Structures are given as C-alpha cells and as structure tokens.
Amino acid sequence: MNPKRYLPILQWLPGYGREPLTRDLLAAVIVTIMLIPQSLAYAMLAGLPPETGLYASIVPLVVYALFGTSRTLAVGPVAVVSLMTAAAVGQIAPQGSPEYLGAALVLALMSGLMLTVMGVARLGFLANFLSHPVISGFITASGLIIAASQLKHVLGVEASGHHLVALLASLAGSLAEVNAPTLAIGLGVLAFLLIARRWLTPTLRRLGVPARPAEMLTKAAPILAVAVTTLATWGMGLDANGVAVVGSVPAGLPPLTLPGFDSGLWRQLFVAALLISIVGFVESVSVGQTLAAKRRQRIDPNQELIGLGTSNIAASFTGGMPVTGGFARSVVNFDAGAETPAAGAFTALGIGLAALLLTPLIAYLPIATLAATIIVAVLSLVDLPAIKRTWDYSRSDAAAMLATILVTMGHGVESGITVGVGLSLALHLYRTSRPHSAVVGRVPGTEHFRNVQRHEVETDEHLSILRVDEGLYFANARYLEDTVMELAARQPGLAHIVLACQAVNVIDASALESLEAINARLKDADVTLHLAEVKGPVMDRLHNTALCRELTGQVFLSTFDAWRALHDERDATQLPSASTSRSTARQAAP
Amino acid sequence: MNPKRYLPILQWLPGYGREPLTRDLLAAVIVTIMLIPQSLAYAMLAGLPPETGLYASIVPLVVYALFGTSRTLAVGPVAVVSLMTAAAVGQIAPQGSPEYLGAALVLALMSGLMLTVMGVARLGFLANFLSHPVISGFITASGLIIAASQLKHVLGVEASGHHLVALLASLAGSLAEVNAPTLAIGLGVLAFLLIARRWLTPTLRRLGVPARPAEMLTKAAPILAVAVTTLATWGMGLDANGVAVVGSVPAGLPPLTLPGFDSGLWRQLFVAALLISIVGFVESVSVGQTLAAKRRQRIDPNQELIGLGTSNIAASFTGGMPVTGGFARSVVNFDAGAETPAAGAFTALGIGLAALLLTPLIAYLPIATLAATIIVAVLSLVDLPAIKRTWDYSRSDAAAMLATILVTMGHGVESGITVGVGLSLALHLYRTSRPHSAVVGRVPGTEHFRNVQRHEVETDEHLSILRVDEGLYFANARYLEDTVMELAARQPGLAHIVLACQAVNVIDASALESLEAINARLKDADVTLHLAEVKGPVMDRLHNTALCRELTGQVFLSTFDAWRALHDERDATQLPSASTSRSTARQAAP
Incomplete structure (x- = not known):
C-alpha cells in the first residue's frame, strides 16, 4: 500500500515553499x-x-x-x-x-x-x-x-x-x-x-x-x-x-x-x-x-x-x-x-x-x-x-x-x-436490446462483405451471413434469437447461417445460452450455424463451452473463408440431405 | 391494423381440416x-x-x-x-x-x-x-x-x-x-x-x-x-x-x-x-x-x-x-x-x-x-x-x-x-463502464494501426491515437474522460490526441458532453483533439453539435489520414507554439 495514494498531502507538502504559500x-x-x-x-x-x-x-x-x-x-x-x-x-x-x-x-x-x-x-x-x-x-x-x-x-x-x-x-x-x-x-x-x-x-x-x-x-x-x-x-x-x-x-x-x-x-x-x-x-x-x-x-x-x-x-x-x-x-x-x-x-x-x-x-x-x-x-x-x-x-x-x-x-x-x-x-437497455445488425453479401470479386440492403452484392439463397454490430449480453440476447430465427423462418431454402462477429466485444452468459439455443433450434430446422471473425478474447472464453462442443458448423477466421467454404460446398454437392429436410420444413411451416 | 396480427387464430382456422383435428x-x-x-x-x-x-x-x-x-x-x-x-x-x-x-x-x-x-x-x-x-x-x-x-x-x-x-x-x-x-x-x-x-x-x-x-x-x-x-x-x-x-x-x-x-x-x-x-x-x-x-x-x-x-x-x-x-x-x-x-x-x-x-x-x-x-x-x-x-x-x-x-x-x-x-x-454497467481501449501505433510501412502494447509499431511522442472498442454512453463517458486526461497528463510532450472511433456504434448525450469537456480541457492544456473513422450514422448526429463547432482538431476519414497529417505537420514545422505551452505545462504539473 502506497501511503501517497491514500494521503495525497504527502505528494505536495514536502516541496511546499514560500511562493505557493x-x-x-x-x-x-x-x-x-x-x-x-x-x-x-x-x-x-x-x-x-x-x-x-x-x-x-x-x-x-x-x-x-x-x-x-x-x-x-x-x-x-x-x-x-x-x-x-x-x-x-x-x-x-x-x-x-x-x-x-x-x-x-x-x-x-x-x-x-x-x-x-x-x-x-x-x-x-x-x-x-x-x-x-x-x-x-x-x-x-x-x-x-x-x-x-x-x-x-x-x-x-x-x-x-x-x-x-x-x-x-x-x-x-x-x-x-x-x-x-x-x-x-x-x-x-x-x-x-x-x-x-x-x-x-x-x-x-x-x-x-x-x-x-x-x-x-x-x-x-x-x-x-x-x-x-x-x-x-x-x-x-x-x-x-x-x-x-x-x-x-x-x-x-x-x-x-x-x-x-x-x-x-x-x-x-x-x-x-x-x-x-x-x-x-x-x-x-x-x-x-x-x-x-x-x-x-x-x-x-x-x-x-x-x-x-x-x-x-x-x-x-x-x-x-x-x-x-x-x-x-x-x-x-x-x-x-x-x-x-x-x-x-x-x-x-x-x-x-x-x-x-x-x-x-x-x-x-x-x-x-x-x-x-x-x-x-x-x-x-x-x-x-x-x-x-x-x-x-x-x-x-x-x-x-x-x-x-x-x-x-x-x-x-x-x-x-x-x-x-x-x-x-x-432507455439504454431498450437501445442496446435492438443492436444494429445486417445481412451482408459479398462485394463481387472482393473479400469484402456489405449490407445487402444498401449495396449491390452477391448473395446465396442457401447461405445467410448476419453481421452483429454490438456486444452480446442479456439485454440483446433474446433479440438475437428473434433475428436469427426469423431469418431461418423467412428463407425456406436456407442451409447455413454465419454470424459475423467482428464488432462483438463481449458474449456474456445469457448471450452464450442464447447462442446455444439458436444452435439447437437451427439444428432442429436443419440449418447449420457458423461463426466468423470472433475476436481473440471472446474466442478464448468460448473454447470450453457447450456452444463450441455442439456447434453444428465451424468457426471461420474470416467472413470470406466462410463464404468460400459454404458457397462452394453447395455448388459441389448440392447438399442432398439438407434439401430433403428443407422440403419437409417447407411443408410444416405454411 | 392487421387483424391477423392481433388475432392469430385467423391465420390457421380457415385452413383447419380433418387431419390437424x-x-x-x-x-x-x-x-x-x-x-x-x-x-x-x-x-x-x-x-x-x-x-x-x-x-x-x-x-x-x-x-x-x-x-x-x-x-x-x-x-x-x-x-x-x-x-x-x-x-x-x-x-x-x-x-x-x-x-x-x-x-x-x-x-x-x-x-x-x-x-x-x-x-x-x-x-x-x-x-x-x-x-x-x-x-x-x-x-x-x-x-x-x-x-x-x-x-x-x-x-x-x-x-x-x-x-x-x-x-x-x-x-x-x-x-x-x-x-x-x-x-x-x-x-x-x-x-x-x-x-x-x-x-x-x-x-x-x-x-x-x-x-x-x-x-x-x-x-x-x-x-x-x-x-x-x-x-x-x-x-x-x-x-x-x-x-x-x-x-x-x-x-x-x-x-x-x-x-x-x-x-x-x-x-x-x-x-x-x-x-x-x-x-x-x-x-x-x-x-x-x-x-x-x-x-x-x-x-x-x-x-x-x-x-x-x-x-x-x-x-x-x-x-x-x-x-x-x-x-x-x-x-x-x-x-x-x-x-x-x-x-x-x-x-x-x-x-x-x-x-x-x-x-x-x-x-x-x-x-x-x-x-x-x-x-x-x-x-x-x-x-x-x-x-x-x-x-x-x-x-x-x-x-x-x-x-x-x-x-x-x-x-x-x-x-x-x-x-x-x-x-x-x-455488473453490466461496471463492465461497460471500463470499455476496452488501446493506444495504437502504425504498423511500419502500412496503413494499419495496432495496440502499442502488443505489437512493434511506430509511435510519435507528440501524437497519441486512442482506439475505443465500445459505444460511448453515460456509463462509460466518465471513464473516457479519465483515460484521455491521463494520457495527456502522462505524456508531457503531447500535442495531438486522435480518437479512433471505428467500433463506436453510439454516442449518447452524456458521452457527447464528455467529449465536449475533453475537448475544452485538452484545449486548456494545449492539446488538440481529433476524431477519426467516425461511423456514418454517428457523424450525422454530431454535425450540429457544439463538439463539431468547437473541436480544436479535425475529423479524419481514416486513422492513417490522421497519422499522415499530424505526424508530417510536426516534422515540417516543429510546432513552436505548442512546444512553448508544453514547457509551461510541465512546470505547472510537478
């Protein structure tokens, strides 16, 4: 314990002279x-x-x-x-x-x-x-x-x-x-x-x-x-x-x-x-x-x-x-x-x-x-x-x-x-409970991805990439669940969802459970969940969690890696099992 | 008003048949x-x-x-x-x-x-x-x-x-x-x-x-x-x-x-x-x-x-x-x-x-x-x-x-x-009240900037670039004041501080006032405040504020622009007025 920190007088008294006096x-x-x-x-x-x-x-x-x-x-x-x-x-x-x-x-x-x-x-x-x-x-x-x-x-x-x-x-x-x-x-x-x-x-x-x-x-x-x-x-x-x-x-x-x-x-x-x-x-x-x-x-x-x-x-x-x-x-x-x-x-x-x-x-x-x-x-x-x-x-x-x-x-x-x-x-909770997020697509010919609603970009009906622009914590965990599940419900042909996490500074225990729930629910709906661009400190904490063990998809270093792997995969194999389940899902969700 | 939204029964009852029954x-x-x-x-x-x-x-x-x-x-x-x-x-x-x-x-x-x-x-x-x-x-x-x-x-x-x-x-x-x-x-x-x-x-x-x-x-x-x-x-x-x-x-x-x-x-x-x-x-x-x-x-x-x-x-x-x-x-x-x-x-x-x-x-x-x-x-x-x-x-x-x-x-x-x-x-307020931030320096020969504590980067004793990795709102506004003023107090030769805002998704009224206070205090201490990489929606709201009118420095599009302008300026002119005031400041702060 530094006495000067708790008794700041010790910092100035020793040098006190006539002029400051x-x-x-x-x-x-x-x-x-x-x-x-x-x-x-x-x-x-x-x-x-x-x-x-x-x-x-x-x-x-x-x-x-x-x-x-x-x-x-x-x-x-x-x-x-x-x-x-x-x-x-x-x-x-x-x-x-x-x-x-x-x-x-x-x-x-x-x-x-x-x-x-x-x-x-x-x-x-x-x-x-x-x-x-x-x-x-x-x-x-x-x-x-x-x-x-x-x-x-x-x-x-x-x-x-x-x-x-x-x-x-x-x-x-x-x-x-x-x-x-x-x-x-x-x-x-x-x-x-x-x-x-x-x-x-x-x-x-x-x-x-x-x-x-x-x-x-x-x-x-x-x-x-x-x-x-x-x-x-x-x-x-x-x-x-x-x-x-x-x-x-x-x-x-x-x-x-x-x-x-x-x-x-x-x-x-x-x-x-x-x-x-x-x-x-x-x-x-x-x-x-x-x-x-x-x-x-x-x-x-x-x-x-x-x-x-x-x-x-x-x-x-x-x-x-x-x-x-x-x-x-x-x-x-x-x-x-x-x-x-x-x-x-x-x-x-x-x-x-x-x-x-x-x-x-x-x-x-x-x-x-x-x-x-x-x-x-x-x-x-x-x-x-x-x-x-x-x-x-x-x-x-x-x-x-x-x-x-x-x-x-x-x-x-x-x-x-x-x-x-x-x-x-x-009001703060309300604001952060609806974090800005955007479905992004590839700027043609580049490794860059931009909001599909604002730019002319390449997309893929089997693949959706969602970029989240906020740390994930209890106030917005449920909104993330809503956003992702709506994406899955809206796009019946969907086989893969990638969460691009470059702006996610924190994932608290509530958000972790939400991600686990999202993963499980997407699995039931035959959609694979992937993560991309997870920051170092965030990834360190995720390593030993059920999310990482049970994640149906992969963790990609970059969004482009995810795009290349998932976009090409479909072109090559046409994912027969996923297509079957998709037709079932389409039947069940009128 | 859509009756189907408030009476969801209207969505399924019309198609109700023997099988679901x-x-x-x-x-x-x-x-x-x-x-x-x-x-x-x-x-x-x-x-x-x-x-x-x-x-x-x-x-x-x-x-x-x-x-x-x-x-x-x-x-x-x-x-x-x-x-x-x-x-x-x-x-x-x-x-x-x-x-x-x-x-x-x-x-x-x-x-x-x-x-x-x-x-x-x-x-x-x-x-x-x-x-x-x-x-x-x-x-x-x-x-x-x-x-x-x-x-x-x-x-x-x-x-x-x-x-x-x-x-x-x-x-x-x-x-x-x-x-x-x-x-x-x-x-x-x-x-x-x-x-x-x-x-x-x-x-x-x-x-x-x-x-x-x-x-x-x-x-x-x-x-x-x-x-x-x-x-x-x-x-x-x-x-x-x-x-x-x-x-x-x-x-x-x-x-x-x-x-x-x-x-x-x-x-x-x-x-x-x-x-x-x-x-x-x-x-x-x-x-x-x-x-x-x-x-x-x-x-x-x-x-x-x-x-x-x-x-x-x-x-x-x-x-x-x-x-x-x-x-x-x-x-x-x-x-x-x-x-x-x-x-x-x-x-x-x-x-x-x-x-x-x-x-x-x-x-x-x-x-x-x-x-x-x-x-x-x-x-x-x-x-x-x-x-x-x-x-x-x-x-x-x-x-x-x-x-x-x-x-x-x-x-x-x-x-x-x-x-x-x-x-x-x-606990959430505590966590976000101390947002991750880093003083960054230039990766030599590139336009990239990295944390000075983790990477070998170029720095400048007259210029400090602070990257803030969180939206700025009332819970962390004061911490930002502390961080910036500590930077200024620690580095007596400092003439410019640049806030790199690429991860700042929001600046609420409290944070705006803190930035105005930071700007005024830095001005008293003869340090110029600049902003860089401010996101579009955040910049739109800042335009008509006292901060933008009274900002002692500039708003740069990229961190590199800021580096180039401020690093070169010093090399060219040696900033005589700033050096004078710096020596005064050094005297006042023992």
Whole structure:
C-alpha cells in the first residue's frame, strides 16, 4: 500500500515553499470572504441554524486537504445538497427541533461513511448510473425549487413545501402579508447582485482595474450586500418593522457533536444519504476534473470519494451538515491562484476566525439578503436551453431529462433522481436490446462483405451471413434469437447461417445460452450455424463451452473463408440431405 | 391494423381440416390427463382450493388459443408462478380466507392487464432485464423452496415459511409428529414417480411398445399414482388415520368471479404482479420459441404478451389464478402431435368435463400424492451444475446467479429476483463502464494501426491515437474522460490526441458532453483533439453539435489520414507554439 495514494498531502507538502504559500494565502482570503455569506445561506436553505454552515466550512476543509486529490477544490455546503438535506431531514422532524439537527448530523455521517466505503472499495463507477441529462435536469429543477423556496424570505411571508407545485401554491396564498421593508431589501440585493454579475467587471476594467482583481471584486459583491443591509437594518431598526434577521449566533469554534446511532433513523435516511452522496460526488468530481485539467493535473475519482467521505464524517462530528466540492467557490479559489490544498486549510482558518469574532456582527443580517444571494447563485445552475439542445441530439436522453425535471419539481428531489436513473437505464437497455445488425453479401470479386440492403452484392439463397454490430449480453440476447430465427423462418431454402462477429466485444452468459439455443433450434430446422471473425478474447472464453462442443458448423477466421467454404460446398454437392429436410420444413411451416 | 396480427387464430382456422383435428384431439386427451393432477397440485402450492387449478385450466386456454402465437404452448398454473402467488397473497391475508382467494384473483387480473398493456405498447423488451443466470438461479431456488414446502405434506406435519430457512426450521421442529400412513403414501408415490421417470420408457420399449406411446405413458404416471392412492385411501379408510385428503371439491363449471378494485390492495400487489408477469412471460416465451423453432415457425413476443395477458384476465373472471405457458405440458402437447392452438381449446374441454364429472372421485385423493407429484416436477427445474458452468464462463454472471439463489432462499422470491436484476444491471454497467481501449501505433510501412502494447509499431511522442472498442454512453463517458486526461497528463510532450472511433456504434448525450469537456480541457492544456473513422450514422448526429463547432482538431476519414497529417505537420514545422505551452505545462504539473 502506497501511503501517497491514500494521503495525497504527502505528494505536495514536502516541496511546499514560500511562493505557493503566498498564493495559497491570498486565495484563502478571497474564498473566505465569499464563503461566509454562502455558508450562512446554505445552512438556512437546509433549514439549519446559520452557524452550522460556518462549522461545516472549517474542519471538513482541513480533512479534505489531507485526503483529497484535487489541488483547488473548495469543499463546504452547496445549494443542491442543502436542498436534498432539507427534503430528507424534513421528513424526520420539524425544522428547529433538536431531532432535526441530529438527523442532519446523521445524514452527514452516513453520507461520509458511504463515500469512504465506495472509495476504498473502488466503487466510483456507481456514479455512472447518473447520466449527464439526468444530472443536468436534476440541477435545473433543484435550482428552480431553491429559488422558489427563497422567494418567501424576499417577500417576508410564510410558505412551505418541498416541491415546486406545493411551494408556489403556498406562496400565492400568503401574498397579502408581504412585508414592505423586507421586500425592499430583498429586491434591492437581488438587483444589485444581478447588476454586479453583469456589469461590475467591465465597469471596473474601464476604470483601470486589472482583469483579475476586477473579477475577484465582482465575486465579493455578496459580502458587500451583507455588510450594507446589516448596517442599514441595525441603523434604521428595521428588525422592529418586521424584517426577519439572522439573530444572535453563538460565537465560538465548532462544537464536538456525536451523531445518533438509532437504527430506525439510519434506515429512514438510507436512500437520501445514498442519493446525496452520489449527487455530491458527481458535482464535485466534475468541478475537480475541469480545474485539474487546466493545469494538466489529475484527480483520482476513488481517492476523491475518500476525501469527500472523510470531510463529511468530520462535518458530522463538528456540528456541521453534508458538504461537497462547490462549483463557484472552487473556480474562485483556482482563479485567485490557489496552488495546493493548503489554500483550503487556510480558508478553514479564516472561517474559524469569523465564527469566533464576527458572529455578533451578523445578528442584524436580514434573511432576505441571504435569500437573494441564494437565488442569484442557483439561477446560474438553471440551464433550460440544455433541454432543447438534448432534444435535438437525442430524443431518449431528452425524455430522461424531462422526466427528471418534472418529477423533481412535482414530487420532490428523491423521486426525481430515482425516476431519472430508472428511465435512463431502461432507455439504454431498450437501445442496446435492438443492436444494429445486417445481412451482408459479398462485394463481387472482393473479400469484402456489405449490407445487402444498401449495396449491390452477391448473395446465396442457401447461405445467410448476419453481421452483429454490438456486444452480446442479456439485454440483446433474446433479440438475437428473434433475428436469427426469423431469418431461418423467412428463407425456406436456407442451409447455413454465419454470424459475423467482428464488432462483438463481449458474449456474456445469457448471450452464450442464447447462442446455444439458436444452435439447437437451427439444428432442429436443419440449418447449420457458423461463426466468423470472433475476436481473440471472446474466442478464448468460448473454447470450453457447450456452444463450441455442439456447434453444428465451424468457426471461420474470416467472413470470406466462410463464404468460400459454404458457397462452394453447395455448388459441389448440392447438399442432398439438407434439401430433403428443407422440403419437409417447407411443408410444416405454411 | 392487421387483424391477423392481433388475432392469430385467423391465420390457421380457415385452413383447419380433418387431419390437424385428429392430431389436436389426441394431444388434448394426453395433456388433459397430465394436467388434472398438476392443476390440483399447483393450486395447493399457491395456497388455493384445488378446484381453482382446474378453473384456471379452462377459459384461459381458450383465450390463449384466440390470441397466442405459439401453436403448441400449453397454458395453465405452473410451479414457479404458483409459489410467487402464494408469497404475494400470503402477505395480504391468511390462507383459506375469502380475502386470500380475492387477492389471488386481483393478482391474476393485474398481471393480465400488465402483460396486455406491455404487449400493446410493444414493451416485450422489458423481459430483457432478466438475464439468463438470474432466471436460472431464481428457478433453481424456487424449485428448492417448493420441494421443501411440500415435504410437510409428505410427512403429514404442520410447517410454514415463505423462504427456505424458515421452512426447514419449521419442519425440523415438527418431525416428532410424522404421520406414518401419510409418509408411506408420500414416499411410495415419490419412489414410483422417480422410478417411472427413469426406467418406465426403456422398460416399455423393451416390452415392444413404440417410442412415442412409451414416452406418453411415462408422462401419465402421475395420474396413475393419483388413481391408485385415491382408491387405497378410500378402500382402507386412511383418511380416518390422519392422512390428509383433498376433501369434497364442488362439481361444476368455473364460476363467474369479479376481482376487487380496492386501490390499497392493488398498490400492495403491484410489485408482485409485475414480477409474476415478467417471470411468467420469460418462462413461457422461452418454451414457445424452442418449440416453434423445431417446426420453423415463429412466435411474436409482443403478441405473446397479449395472449398471456388476456388468458390471465380470463382467469381472474372465472375463479382461477395466475397462469402462464408451462414447460413440461407444452413439450407433451408438442410431442403428442398438437398442430394448432385448437389442441389447447380441446384440452380446456377435457378439463371442463373433469371439473363437471370427476371432482367427486378426488375427495379421497391424498394431499401427500399431490405433494410428491410437485416435488418430482420441480426437482427437474433445479439446475445446480449451471452454477459451476456459469462460474467457469463468467465470474460476474455467476455472482448475479448466486446472489439470486441465496437471497431467494434466505429472504423470499421478490427480494431474490429484485437483487438479481439489480446486481446484473450494476455488473453490466461496471463492465461497460471500463470499455476496452488501446493506444495504437502504425504498423511500419502500412496503413494499419495496432495496440502499442502488443505489437512493434511506430509511435510519435507528440501524437497519441486512442482506439475505443465500445459505444460511448453515460456509463462509460466518465471513464473516457479519465483515460484521455491521463494520457495527456502522462505524456508531457503531447500535442495531438486522435480518437479512433471505428467500433463506436453510439454516442449518447452524456458521452457527447464528455467529449465536449475533453475537448475544452485538452484545449486548456494545449492539446488538440481529433476524431477519426467516425461511423456514418454517428457523424450525422454530431454535425450540429457544439463538439463539431468547437473541436480544436479535425475529423479524419481514416486513422492513417490522421497519422499522415499530424505526424508530417510536426516534422515540417516543429510546432513552436505548442512546444512553448508544453514547457509551461510541465512546470505547472510537478
């Protein structure tokens, strides 16, 4: 066992010097400023006290710096995982109760254990169950749900519901109670953030600020909104006028917490924890790979699972919530020049200082400000043109995407992702269950064979050559049986069928049995089955099987060999026995 | 719409004459004799009154004759489906209660509707979810459970449990109460049937009986056992000595029944009905295809779904139970010379006569006799050598098979089949998630390219050609990203990567996005991405995508074209810009 593989910190720490230290420190400062409002906001989105978000951005970051393989990934609470946390934990206990907090810790622990086990068992491939259209649809739907769920804070009304339809209905019912100062703050921050996102960088550039600082300042716009609205609320006493504020947040470092071990609770949260783990991993690993590639670095997906898993375990023991690698903050970290995971550890220090010293200052922070921050952040996740793009490219992928979006919005996050995964699996099976195959004939005068329906080729009424363009496995084994037996039933004069296998990369046990059945059935019908162009590794496995022992025909190296042997044979002998049986068969099949 | 497709009876009835009539009648007589004890026995196995089995062998057979496409399939209660019925209905109500009977009717109706809908919607491909090893394992485990469940009747004791472990434990606890006359009958019938199966045909042949009648007589052995033990029980008054008998069975034609429409019950039975439908369909269609092929006939799997579906609907309205095409009885039907589905209709007549006239005679039929009949029938389903055979051929298929067997035996039929299907899907995804790919080089002096690890080929440190031997879809999209980016990270001098796509039959939306990500990441790393040998249909879909618009390199017709263009280009210009960026990249990636 190579310790460097399981402790990637050993790869970079020994060579760590002054230059990367400076760059990492600078990146950490910028990410800290960005992460403070985000942490508070995503904790609120998950229905947890604001300090939970800060706690989840301290120890987990240090742990990821030890075990993670991405140099620049920034770990912490993210929008989609926070929404999933709220949906899962909300079914266990009401928001604000100690059970709700406890369940969030258990969720983080379970998700951490699952990710770590998957990493150690090298099960990263399980994330492949989530196809791109399903993820994209899920994130779009989540973004819309999150944005809708924050509208109530911008309006200053009460509303609830874990899926879009319920939420909007609830909101519509309480529009009469809108709080004017809250709405002013909420819309003000929304407008400011949207304008900042679009025009701040170009304006600063025009004012002579260099490109990178201009972009960094734009990313720091939320902290400005936080500072201004907090001051305004405090100065004008808006909290007395119905503006909801964060209120008193305990100052101090993360507490030591012990997640509960109630087996009933664990069972109830199992599916949610699995889905959160996989969604979080997929999001994180995509970001990590994109950033690593820009510097020709590599991340190891299975070690990433361990990195994220241990971070979540750490979160569960330090009063946190489920975390993963976030897109926006990782890009900021990368752009700010972070060179090693030490930047993450320094960010943790920064957030730790904030938790110690700054919490009294945010008592007057309006919740509407955080809500507006969340809305602007998640609307960038919503990718409606992707639906059209996917539809144009592939109807079946678009169907999976649409189903994911509609079910997520209408029935909740867990159902949405489950239906999406189920449907994309079913559609994949459907697609490969009807593999492309073609009856081929000889291009006259050559050794080449082409589809008889597309080319002028030589054929032989006693011989049919079927080329199969797909690996043979359980999903298409039966289709192969159908195709071959239809060929035999359609062509009464047939004496030989050759399967040309140049594109067959695998024959699993189901396909093997189907081939055995085909062989036996063709034998009953007096048709001989031959194989041609079987690939080396496939042939190696076939050698000791009943198929090879009982094959009525031969295994030819090339299709042309098969053609020469079977076409000539008939010319020479006229196959008397086969002709007799063919006439019997013709009689029996009217 | 072609009525002949949906009413296959129109294909054969117009030409029906005296000769097929004679053959069909003879086959029907033989199948009727075989089916009477089987129907009683499988009804008992399903926990239903014996007459239910007879009812399920009357109207459903006539309906199948109208809608089914197999000429010789014999429909009725079968062992595995009866076991699944008992497991499903047993969770709703205790055996013997009216709710139990009602739930069995609902199960037949739901299964019938599901099959019919799947047939009309041409969803027969869904049966492909069941791989051969999973079916084989499931049937083996079911056979063992059924045999074990019948042991109590042979011993004359009480025992219960829907899976093997519980059953055997329960049996062991009641061994003290064995009833001697019951045991004598049970063991006697068991021995007689086993001996008959092995030696009756050869003995009869030696006595001068021709082959076919000898085989038919052997198949009729169970009815002989029924007759003899019934007479013995009646004559010796064994029922007074503790021998359980069938008891009074109402004489008469099937009653009209109306399955209940309680939505809660339907929801509870949904999964069971789906599994019963799929297992029954798979069993039936395999038998049908095997027999059809012997006469070069065809069956249409989607129309078969309609045939089986309508049969089950008929069963639910005529006091029956879930039915499907049985293996043993279909073979007997075929061997006895049945030529058209009319044989099935005549069999229904025969069973109808039996239900009207023979029921008083079976009051003294010992249950031990039926149990012994079942045990002998299902033990032929148990195929333990298949485990070894599958293991030798493919470890992953064997794993799915073993999991199915163990979970079915230890936890019940529904869990067993669900775990088997889930595991074979996961293993398939795992297998295709790591497609075979190879970096290839040029065979010197030719236009051919071969794996660099297996052949002496020309390579170029600035150019890497990767051949991918599998369609690209969501399960392997991420692996492709990993493989390509690892190639780029490993070879610092690299300027071009060519993907040779001659074996890529499909690129789904996930793989398309992965290729776009690969292209963008390689661009960041100053590596150009090219494609070669993209198949026509795949290229057609790629034309209007972002990949084609943003591809940093070109699409070459052949790998050799790519080699010539990229290999020569470097020789001519030394690519100054690429070399510069390469040295930067080397610096960044320590």
